[in-house]
Amino acid sequence: MENMKISVNNMNLYFGKKQILKDININFKTKKVTSLIGPSGCGKSTLLRSLNRMHDLTTDAIIEGVLKLDDKDIYDKQNSIIDIRKRVGMVFQKPNPLPKSIYENLAYALNIHKFPKEKIPALIESALKESYLWDEVKDELKKPAVKLSGGQQQRLCIARTVVLRPEVILMDEPCSALDPISTNKIEKLIMSLKNDYTIIIVTHNMQQAQRISDDVAFMYMGELVEFGTADQIFKNPQKELTKNYVNGHFG
Amino acid sequence: MIKSNSEKREKIDWLFKQLFKFTGFATIALLGGIFLMLIYNSISFFANVSPIDFFTGSQWDPGSATSKYSIIPLLASTGLVAIGSMLIAVPLGIFTAAFLSELAPKKLQTFLKPVIEMLAAIPSVAIGFLGIVLVGPGIAKIFGIENGLNALNGSVLLAVMALPTIITISEDAINAVPKSHREASFALGANKWETMFQVTLPAALPGLIAAVLLGLGRALGETMTVLMATGNASVLPEGFLDSIRTITATIAIEMGEVPYQTTHYYALFAIAAVLFMITLLINFLGEYFANRLRKFHA
Numbered sequence: 122m123e124n125m126k127i128s129v130n131n132m133n134l135y136f137g138k139k140q141i142l143k144d145i146n147i148n149f150k151t152k153k154v155t156s157l158i159g160p161s162g163c164g165k166s167t168l169l170r171s172l173n174r175m176h177d178l179t180t181d182a183i184i185e186g187v188l189k190l191d192d193k194d195i196y197d198k199q200n201s202i203i204d205i206r207k208r209v210g211m212v213f214q215k216p217n218p219l220p221k222s223i224y225e226n227l228a229y230a231l232n233i234h235k236f237p238k239e240k241i242p243a244l245i246e247s248a249l250k251e252s253y254l255w256d257e258v259k260d261e262l263k264k265p266a267v268k269l270s271g272g273q274q275q276r277l278c279i280a281r282t283v284v285l286r287p288e289v290i291l292m293d294e295p296c297s298a299l300d301p302i303s304t305n306k307i308e309k310l311i312m313s314l315k316n317d318y319t320i321i322i323v324t325h326n327m328q329q330a331q332r333i334s335d336d337v338a339f340m341y342m343g344e345l346v347e348f349g350t351a352d353q354i355f356k357n358p359q360k361e362l363t364k365n366y367v368n369g370h371f372g
Numbered sequence: 373m374i375k376s377n378s379e380k381r382e383k384i385d386w387l388f389k390q391l392f393k394f395t396g397f398a399t400i401a402l403l404g405g406i407f408l409m410l411i412y413n414s415i416s417f418f419a420n421v422s423p424i425d426f427f428t429g430s431q432w433d434p435g436s437a438t439s440k441y442s443i444i445p446l447l448a449s450t451g452l453v454a455i456g457s458m459l460i461a462v463p464l465g466i467f468t469a470a471f472l473s474e475l476a477p478k479k480l481q482t483f484l485k486p487v488i489e490m491l492a493a494i495p496s497v498a499i500g501f502l503g504i505v506l507v508g509p510g511i512a513k514i515f516g517i518e519n520g521l522n523a524l525n526g527s528v529l530l531a532v533m534a535l536p537t538i539i540t541i542s543e544d545a546i547n548a549v550p551k552s553h554r555e556a557s558f559a560l561g562a563n564k565w566e567t568m569f570q571v572t573l574p575a576a577l578p579g580l581i582a583a584v585l586l587g588l589g590r591a592l593g594e595t596m597t598v599l600m601a602t603g604n605a606s607v608l609p610e611g612f613l614d615s616i617r618t619i620t621a622t623i624a625i626e627m628g629e630v631p632y633q634t635t636h637y638y639a640l641f642a643i644a645a646v647l648f649m650i651t652l653l654i655n656f657l658g659e660y661f662a663n664r665l666r667k668f669h670a
Contacts, residue, residue, distance in 0.1 A: 173559065206561035213559075217552035220575045220668040229570060230560045265668040278556070285560065 124151040126289055126319040127172055127195075127209075132186030134167060136179065141167050143343045145186070149289070149336075154311060154320045156330040156351070159340035160371065165323045166214075168340070169291050172321065173209040174202050190289070207234055209289040210282035215298050216274035218266035218281075223258050226266050226277060227284045234285060248284035252276045253310055272303025279310060283318075290314065292322040296329065308333055327367060331355050339363045410648055413641035417441075420635045426642065432606040432617075434626070434636040441639045443646055445608045449523070449616035450647070452609055453598060456527025457534055457591045462584055464531070465538030466573075469583075472539070473546045474568055485543075492536035496596040503529045503601030515613060521603035524612040529597050534587035541586060545579020546572060575669070578662035585658040589651055595620040619647045 127149040134142035142164045149155050157165035167176075174195060176182040188195040195205055219226050227245045236244065249255040254276045258269070266277055275295055282290055292311075296304040311320060311333050324330050330337055330351070337354040339347045339362075347354060347363045358364040365371055418426070421441050429442025468488075472481055503525050511528075512520030549572050557567040573580070595618075603615025606622065617625075623640050630637045 175555070175559065178555075178558065203561045203563060206559060211559040213552065213555065215552060217550075217556040219553055219556055219571055222668075229557075229562075233560065233562045233566050233570075267669060268667075281556075281560065 125149065126151040126191065127321075128187075128189045129168075129172075130187045130189075132168075132171070132184065132188060134164075134171060134176070134185075135183040137181040141343055142171075145345050147338055147345055147348055149319060149321055151319050152315055152317070153335035154315050154322065154333050155336040155338065156334040157321065157323045157338050157340060158325075158327070158330050158354075158366070159346075160366070161325075163340040164343040165338075165340050166293050169293055169321060169323050170211075172289070172291055173206050173211055175211065177202065203234075207285055208287050209291060210285060210287035211291040212275070212278050212282055212293065212295050214294040216271055216278050218269070218274050218277055221266060222263045223266050223269070223277060224262040227281050230281050230285050244284055248280045251283055251314070252280035253306060254280055270303070272299050272306060275299060275303070275307060276310065279307070279314075283314070287318065289319045289321065292320065294323050294325060297325065304329070327355075327369070339366060341366070407648065410641055410645040413638050414645045416633075417635065417638035417642040421639070430608050432622070434639055435630070439635065441635070441642075443619070443643050445606050446617060446619045446622050446643060447646070448609055449602070449606075450592060450618040450620070452523045452612065452616060453526040453530055453602065453618060454588060454591045456523060456612060457530035458584065458588055460527060460531035461534040461538055461587055461591075465535050465583070465587065466542050466580060468535075469539050469542035469546055470568060470573065473543050474564070474572065488536055488539050491532070492540075494533075496533065496594060497600070499529050499533055500597040500600030503597065508601060511613075517613060519603060519615065521601055521615060522613050523602060523609055523616045526598045526602040526616065526618075527612065529601055530591040530594055533594060533597065534590045537590055538583045538587040541583035542576070542580050545576040545583065548579065549575040578665045578669075581658050581662050581665075585654055588654060592647065592651055592654075593620060595624050599624055619643050 125148045129145050129147045132142060132145040133140060145168060147168075157169060159165050170176055171184060171188065172195070176184065184196060190205065190208060193200055193205075195209075219229060221229065224245060227248060228241055231241050231244060246255065249258065254273060257273060258264070258277075266274065269277060275298075279290075279295075296307050299307065308329065311322070314320060315335075322333070334351040337349065337351050338345055339354060339358075339360075341362055347358060347360050349359075353359075354363060355367050358367060426441055426443055428444070429440055430444055431440035431442050432445050433440040472484060476484065504521065507528055508520030508522075508525045510520065511522070511525050512518065553571050553575055554567055557571040562571070598616075598618045599621040602617065602621070604617045604621065604625070605615035606617040607614075609616045623644055626636070627640055630640065
């Protein structure tokens with residue numbers, strides 16, 4: 122039995138009266154890349170955002186079932202949402218650097234979690250190096266983050282997540298707003314990050330899912346249709362629906 | 373046929389371009405005209421009274437044989453009520469705006485917003501009246517002084533008048549901060565307070581500065597309220613509990629009685645010119661700071 126980082130059991134999610142996710146059961150393995158694929162509106166981003174409680178911001182979201190991070194119930198009121206989000210970081214579809222300098226973007230993350238002041242510069246440097254951004258920005262750390270290119274901004278957002286040393290990194294279509302060269306850099310980055318982190322990524326790009334994933338989950342209309350290794354899903358899918366989708370017949 | 377149609381359309385295009393150019397320049401010309409008129413009359417004043425006396429003296433005592441024309445007591449009065457009102461209105465206004473857009477439940481929001489906007493519709497005379505019969509006596513009682521018609525009274529009333537402007541514009545600025553900034557902050561594990569004070573409000577800062585400056589402009593330019601409620605004493609104030617007389621109140625009171633084209637008459641233009649330049653400077657400063665911050669935004 123492989124080591125599970127996050128497990129989702131019998132999960133239902135509603136926005137108001139509308140059911141978005143139906144009886145989801147899925148396990149995300151430690152230090153693997155799991156891709157969530159499926160047509161738009163199938164609920165994959167919704168599932169992703171439930172893993173670090175981003176739906177808490179939506180007042181009419183109702184979540185049933187048990188989601189666990191290791192042995193910890195993610196939705197147990199006893200557990201601090203701040204702690205959950207520190208352990209489960211998130212990178213968004215559109216790069217969203219804060220309107221601060223490059224350095225302050227990372228320093229902000231460290232400061233709110235009360236990292237000791239004297240350690241901050243070194244932590245920032247290593248996070249930027251890990252995100253392959255250091256060489257490009259080391260001489261202009263004071264520059265506004267929005268002055269970076271789209272791809273650099275997204276790597277900055279990854280660095281900002283990595284700097285907190287989370288255990289899991291959630292990525293919501295991190296390359297959909299980027300050009301192929303930037304996408305390639307992010308994919309390389311993901312491959313190197315998976316040595317240290319559990320990565321769960323939503324993607325619309327079948328080639329990308331094939332290139333970077335260990336496991337793949339195919340979702341359709343709020344249900345988890347098929348879950349397996351990347352090879353299984355792409356080369357030998359068990360369900361007709363999965364086969365049609367990965368071969369590009371709909372979606 | 374087709375050619376003439378496109379010619380016609382291009383002509384209309386040209387016509388509208390000229391029209392908009394004209395309206396644009398008309399506004400600038402209006403501003404320039406007012407400025408020139410003030411400067412022109414001020415020059416006549418400074419031909420009779422030395423600028424050194426004007427800017428260094430300590431008495432405003434016009435219209436007699438031993439007239440003294442010093443702007444200092446009026447300037448100090450205007451500055452005092454303006455600063456006082458901002459000390460009250462800025463924190464109150466920005467926090468109210470932050471509360472409305474970030475924390476308040478929808479129902480409270482839809483109730484409070486029109487109420488606040490209604491505050492702006494109260495005529496300044498009514499606010500001044502309130503100052504005379506309510507706030508002023510209240511201040512006198514609290515501080516144990518005889519006369520509550522003073523700078524503090526004016527500050528409180530001007531703060532009330534500046535609040536709707538500050539709240540409305542601040543709230544727009546806060547609402548305009550993209551949701552993605554807040555999400556980024558929450559996803560890093562920040563709580564609501566950290567997000568509000570370290571992300572949302574700093575991101576809204578250019579708009580907040582604009583809000584404060586518009587509020588300040590309101591406070592500096594307001595006439596009727598301060599005329600009614602601050603005691604009308606054109607002596608150098610020593611504190612918030614002294615009676616004062618602002619530049620605006622002085623012009624309003626004296627312009628009606630002053631003989632045409634006398635030194636006193638020109639003196640009122642000179643103090644108006646100073647007030648005009650102060651508000652202009654404040655606008656430029658605000659623009660400058662807002663632009664410096666704007667480069668951190670996409």
